[in-house]
Each structure stands twice: as structure tokens, then as C-alpha cells.
Amino acid sequence: MSQLTDLPGTSATAGIAASGLTKRFGRTAAVSGVDLELHGGVVGVLGPNGAGKTTLLRLLATVLSPDAGQIRLLGRDPERPSERLEIRRRLGYLPQSPELYRGFTAFELVDYVATLKEHTDRRWRARECARVLELVGLQDRMHQKIRTLSGGMQQRVALAASLIGTPELLVLDEPATGLDPEQRIELRSVLSDTARRGTVLLSTHNTGEVAALCSRVLVMRHGTVGYDGTPAGLRDLASGRVWESDSPEPGAERSWVTADGRYRHLGTPPAGAALCQPTLDDGYLLAVTDPRRPR
Amino acid sequence: MNNWHATTIELESYLAGAAGPVLAASLETHLVACAHCRATLADLTRGAGDDAIATATDSQRRWETLSAAVDEAAISPLLRLGVATRPLIGALGVAVLLVLLIPIVVAVLSGSERLSSALLAGAPLAPMLATAFAFRRDTDPAGELTLATPTAGIRLVARRALLVAGTALPIGVTGALLAGVPLAVAVGWLLPGLALAGAVLLVGTTRYDPAVAAAALGSAWAIAVTLAARDDRGARVVELVTGAPTQLTALALAVAMAGVAVARRDQIVYRSTV
Numbered sequence: 001m002s003q004l005t006d007l008p009g010t011s012a013t014a015g016i017a018a019s020g021l022t023k024r025f026g027r028t029a030a031v032s033g034v035d036l037e038l039h040g041g042v043v044g045v046l047g048p049n050g051a052g053k054t055t056l057l058r059l060l061a062t063v064l065s066p067d068a069g070q071i072r073l074l075g076r077d078p079e080r081p082s083e084r085l086e087i088r089r090r091l092g093y094l095p096q097s098p099e100l101y102r103g104f105t106a107f108e109l110v111d112y113v114a115t116l117k118e119h120t121d122r123r124w125r126a127r128e129c130a131r132v133l134e135l136v137g138l139q140d141r142m143h144q145k146i147r148t149l150s151g152g153m154q155q156r157v158a159l160a161a162s163l164i165g166t167p168e169l170l171v172l173d174e175p176a177t178g179l180d181p182e183q184r185i186e187l188r189s190v191l192s193d194t195a196r197r198g199t200v201l202l203s204t205h206n207t208g209e210v211a212a213l214c215s216r217v218l219v220m221r222h223g224t225v226g227y228d229g230t231p232a233g234l235r236d237l238a239s240g241r242v243w244e245s246d247s248p249e250p251g252a253e254r255s256w257v258t259a260d261g262r263y264r265h266l267g268t269p270p271a272g273a274a275l276c277q278p279t280l281d282d283g284y285l286l287a288v289t290d291p292r293r294p295r
Numbered sequence: 296m297n298n299w300h301a302t303t304i305e306l307e308s309y310l311a312g313a314a315g316p317v318l319a320a321s322l323e324t325h326l327v328a329c330a331h332c333r334a335t336l337a338d339l340t341r342g343a344g345d346d347a348i349a350t351a352t353d354s355q356r357r358w359e360t361l362s363a364a365v366d367e368a369a370i371s372p373l374l375r376l377g378v379a380t381r382p383l384i385g386a387l388g389v390a391v392l393l394v395l396l397i398p399i400v401v402a403v404l405s406g407s408e409r410l411s412s413a414l415l416a417g418a419p420l421a422p423m424l425a426t427a428f429a430f431r432r433d434t435d436p437a438g439e440l441t442l443a444t445p446t447a448g449i450r451l452v453a454r455r456a457l458l459v460a461g462t463a464l465p466i467g468v469t470g471a472l473l474a475g476v477p478l479a480v481a482v483g484w485l486l487p488g489l490a491l492a493g494a495v496l497l498v499g500t501t502r503y504d505p506a507v508a509a510a511a512l513g514s515a516w517a518i519a520v521t522l523a524a525r526d527d528r529g530a531r532v533v534e535l536v537t538g539a540p541t542q543l544t545a546l547a548l549a550v551a552m553a554g555v556a557v558a559r560r561d562q563i564v565y566r567s568t569v
Contacts, residue, residue: 063442081560088445099438113437116444116451161440171443 015039015199016060016169020069023055030055032223033069042195044210044231045203047220048288053203054096054173056220060201061093061171074169089118092167094175096203098158102147106138106157109146113161132160135190137183152178163190168198175202176209188213207280210234219287227287237286238278243269253289301325301332306339386428386459390421394467399474411480412529415536416520418467419488420513425459426452426492427509430499449500449560460492483537486545491516493552500559 021034031052047053058064059071062078074090076083100109110129119125133142136156146154155178162170170191176184191200191213204210210217211231219227219234227234244262249255253267266285269275301309301322308314309322326332398414428434429452435441441451464485471481491512498508523532535541 061443063439085445088443088447091443093440093443095439097438098440099435101436101438104436109436113440113444116437116441116446118445158437158440161437 015074016201017072018060018069021056021059021066021071022068023059023064024067029223031059031066034223034225036218036225036228038199038201038216040195040199041215042191042200042202042213044214044217045201045220046205046207046210046217046284046287047203047226051220051288052223053220055223057171057173057201057203058095061091061095062087063093063095087169089165090168092162092164092170092172094158094162094170094172096173096177098154098161100146100154100158102145104146105143106133106146106149106153106160107142109157110142110161110164114164117164119165128164129160132163133157135163136160137186150178152180152183155179156183159187159190163194166194166197170194170198170200170202172200172202174204176204176206184209207284211280219284221288227283231280234283234287235278235280236283238266238282240275241269241286242266242276242278242282243273244276245274254285299325300329301335303335303339306332306336310336310339383428383434383455383459386425386434387462389428390425390459390463391466393421393424394418394463395470398471408528409524410474411476411533412520412524414471414476414480415484415487415529415533416517416524418471418484419491419516421463421467422456422460422488423491423495423509423513425463426456426495426499427506428459429453429455430505449496449556452499453496453557456492456496460488464488479537480533483533483542486542486549487516487536489549490545490552493549493556496556497552497559500556 016036016038018034018036021031021036022029023031034056045053045056055064059066060073062073062084065079071078073087076087078084078087104112107129110133111125114125114128119128130139130142133139136159138153138156138160141149141153146157149157155175159172159175162172172191175191176187179187188209191202194200202209202214214231217227217229217231217234218225227237242264244258244264246262248263249265249267249270251267251270252265255263255265258264264276265273266282266289305314305318305322309318314322322332326336394414394417397417398410434455441447446454468481468485472478491509494512495505495509499505520532520536523529523535
């Protein structure tokens with residue numbers, strides 16, 4: 001196992017570092033031997049359902065403890081109680097299913113989380129709650145009960161709660177779920193701004209989000225990181241490996257019918273195939289394709 | 296004292312609605328505390344044309360929203376943590392019921408001479424149940440968000456338990472005294488109750504379910520006291536429970552178990568997340 005050191009960069013205490021990170025549930029390894037070093041910016045985590053994205057994010061949000069491996073968050077060891085407390089003071093976390101209490105107003109919920117984050121000054125809390133609710137565009141709904149808000153608005157309330165105190169490390173599990181296109185664009189603005197001061201790690205199923213927002217992308221597969229690099233590099237994985245035809249291709253690793261009725265294929269193209277410009281989706285599909293399993 | 300002031304360009308951008316959410320929020324926070332910048336903003340607003348006045352109206356609306364939030368009587372952190380959810384309010388109701396109503400009902404049905412033993416059988420369960428309820432998943436208004444905060448875990452559980460038990464216990468003692476129970480009995484159930492609560496708190500730091508522990512311990516206590524009080528209308532059990540040996544043992548157990556639980560507070564994740 002490699003020894004973790006302080007993270008390089010402008011701040012010695014910024015970012016995420018993990019080595020040999022492993023988490024098992026029974027006999028299943030949800031995350032297996034993951035090595036990471038993130039030095040700020042927005043980092044996207046892509047992967048199919050069950051690939052280990054949520055478990056990885058929970059480990060990096062101090063919600064779960066690893067069964068093996070080491071983590072350093074903001075230069076600190078979350079397995080040490082006093083350092084974990086310090087990390088949590090500077091961490092924002094949005095879980096996949098926030099499960100907000102519906103009897104609270106948006107303001108009360110965010111204020112509650114501010115209280116959990118040890119902000120005891122009432123006037124500071126009130127201003128901070130108003131600030132983060134405005135950041136997510138809910139300034140006009142802050143005194144409405146959660147139960148009266150749409151799913152997308154509830155997601156924004158949880159996002160606002162995760163932004164309390166301007167965290168240096170923001171871990172977001174599918175933050176764009178339930179948001180309409182306009183809200184997604186606003187979310188990008190908020191996350192880009194946060195990433196200027198720290199690290200934002202977000203999981204998503206949407207390659208468009210990754211292309212628009214992330215400087216780096218991880219693709220999870222079977223609990224391991226199958227790809228770690230730039231979005232452009234992920235797209236280029238499929239360079240020369242995408243082609244279209246009018247009929248199915250049994251030799252392709254993946255094939256699907258496009259909107260114009262043609263077949264698009266991934267894999268090793270046959271001689272004379274009409275090669276296409278790859279997209280991020282193509283690169284992602286190749287990265288998660290298990291070569292041992294026939295398609 | 297902060298000598299920083301917003302620039303005219305920043306304020307004009309804010310007035311025009313072009314400041315963006317981050318700068319706008321920062322300016323609004325600063326404007327709350329800075330009379331100089333408020334005056335500058337007012338001058339800029341007066342000097343602007345009709346368009347600026349229209350955007351100033353929008354700015355005013357945002358200002359009023361922020362001011363309303365700031366001026367709102369924010370409740371204390373402890374109350375925000377404690378009276379948050381229906382399960383906690385329910386826990387408070389159950390605790391008060393145990394310390395107040397159940398002994399009185401028993402006394403009404405079985406005679407006032409059994410009031411003391413009924414109180415000693417039922418009331419100690421209140422702080423224990425308050426602790427068990429505090430572990431419940433649905434007492435978290437923010438769900439999994441809670442787990443990544445500094446207060447997560449046994450710190451939050453302990454605060455909830457203290458809120459519920461801290462409200463129920465004085466009510467129980469006062470009610471018992473008003474019902475004519477001797478002072479030694481009216482306060483004699485407190486330490487056994489705290490010992491039971493400490494045991495549940497300690498179980499919560501292990502992989503075992505604190506609710507199951509509360510059910511087992513509570514049943515055992517209530518049955519033991521009730522059976523012991525069967526023959527002599529409770530005189531002997533009242534003497535036993537309120538006696539110095541039992542009280543000191545309960546105190547020692549409560550302190551020891553709470554101490555171990557506190558020492559283990561960072562060794563466990565109190566709510567499993569799979």
C-alpha cells in the first residue's frame with residue numbers, strides 16, 4: 001500500500017487523497033482498492049448503477065469507514081476522531097436521497113443543518129441560510145414547508161444545506177436529479193464558484209453535466225476506477241472505435257439504434273466501416289464495458 | 296472593525312441585477328452591517344433612470360426577503376435540534392405519560408397505597424425510552440445529510456435524549472409530589488432511570504439495537520418491581536429502591552455507562568447506511 005502524503009497544490013490541506021480504499025457489504029466489495037488524488041476543481045464520478053459511486057462518495061464524506069485503505073481529506077485523516085470533526089466542519093455533503101423532514105420550511109431545514117455544523121450565532125445562521133437559499137434560487141420559497149415544494153426544489157433545499165459555511169470540500173451524490181435544464185445551468189454556476197476555493201466531487205449519470213462542468217472525470221466499474229482523466233480523454237477512448245451502419249453488427253461490443261433509424265456501434269470496426277466522431281457517451285460506454293461479458 | 300466598502304462598480308452591477316448570486320449575496324450581507332455602503336447604494340438608486348428604478352425594485356424585494364430572514368426570531372440551536380420532528384415530540388409525550396399518568400392510573404385502579412411502587416416501576420423507563428427514541432432514524436430531519444456534520448453520532452443522540460428526559464423528569468417529580476408521594480420516592484426513581492438510560496446509550500455504541508435493549512431492560516425492570524410489590528403493597532420494594540445502596544449503585548452505573556459511551560462516541564456510526 002502506498003504511503004499517503006500531504007497533497008500538493010496551493011494549499012497543503014486541500015483536496016482528497018485515497019489509497020487502496022476498500023468497502024465491503026457482506027461478500028460484495030462495493031469499492032475495491034481505489035487510489036485517488038484530487039487537487040481541487042470539479043471532479044465528476046460516472047458509472048452504472050451498482051458500480052460503487054455512492055459508496056465511494058459516502059466514504060469520502062466521512063459517512064462510512066473503509067474496511068481497508070487510507071483516506072486523507074483536506075490534509076486530515078477521517079479515521080482519527082478529532083481530525084474527522086475538523087473535516088466535517090469544512091465539508092458539505094449532499095446524499096443521493098436526502099430524506100428531508102417535510103414539516104420544516106426550507107429555511108428551518110437549512111438552519112437545522114447549520115446548527116448541526118456548529119454555527120451557534122443566530123443572526124449569522126439566519127444570514128447564511130438566506131444566502132445559500134438564494135444561491136439555489138429559493139429566496140422566494142424559503143418560508144414554504146418542504147412538503148409543498150416540488151422534488152426539484154427539495155433537492156435544491158438539500159443542496160443549499162450542503163453549501164452552508166462555504167465548504168472547502170463538497171461531495172454531491174447526483175445533485176442534478178430532479179432539476180430542470182434551467183436549474184441545472186444554475187447549479188453549474190454554483191458548483192464552479194465553489195470549485196474556485198476547493199474541491200467539488202459529484203456523481204452523475206449525465207455525461208453532459210461532466211462535459212459542461214468537470215475538469216476531471218472518474219468512471220467507476222465493479223467498485224474500481226475504470227477511467228481517471230479529463231472528459232476529452234474519456235471521449236477519445238472511443239476514437240476510431242465508433243461507426244454506423246444500416247444493419248446490426250454481431251461483432252460490435254455495443255450497438256444501439258439511433259434516432260434516424262441507423263445502427264451505431266462501439267468496438268473494433270470492420271474494414272470499410274463508416275467511422276463516426278466519438279462523443280463522451282461513446283467513451284463512457286467503452287470505459288464501463290466489461291470485455292469478459294458478451295453483449 | 297471592517298474598513299472594506301463595496302466599490303461603485305459592484306453596487307451598480309448589483310442594482311442592474313448583473314452581480315450574480317454570489318456577489319449579490321455577499322453585498323447584501325455586507326450592506327446589512329455597513330451604513331456607508333447603504334448610503335452609496337441609495338445615492339446610486341436616486342441617480343438612476345427608470346430602468347434602474349425597475350431593477351432597484353427587484354433589488355428591494357431581495358433586500359426585504361433577506362431582511363425578513365435575518366429579522367426572523369431564530370430559535371436556539373438546542374431547540375432546533377430537539378423539537379424538530381414528530382418522533383421526538385412523540386417521545387416527549389410518551390415520557391411524560393410514563394412519569395405522570397401511568398402511576399396515577401395505577402393508583403386510581405389499585406388504591407393510593409400502590410402509587411409509590413407504580414411510580415418506581417414505570418417512571419424510570421422515561422429517560423431510558425427518551426434515549427432509545429433519540430437513536431431512531433426518523434428523528435433526523437435532514438436524513439443522511441446529518442451524518443457528515445460535526446454533531447453527527449452520539450453527540451446528537453445525547454442532546455435529543457437530554458431534551459426529552461430533561462423535560463419529562465421535572466414534570467414527573469412535580470406531579471408525584473402533587474399526588475402526595477413522599478419526596479424520597481418522588482425523586483427516588485431518577486437514578487435508576489438514568490442508569491437504565493446509560494445502559495441504552497452504551498448499547499447504542501455497539502452493533503446491537505438500542506431499541507431492543509430498551510425493551511428488554513424496561514420490561515425486566517417493570518416486571519421485577521411489580522412482582523416485588525405484589526405481597527406487601529410495595530412497602531419493601533419502595534424501601535429497597537429508594538435506599539442508599541440501590542441509589543448509589545444506580546448512580547455509579549449511570550456515570551460509568553455514560554462515561555464509556557462518551558469515550559466510545561467516535562468509534563461507532565450510530566446509524567447504519569447501506
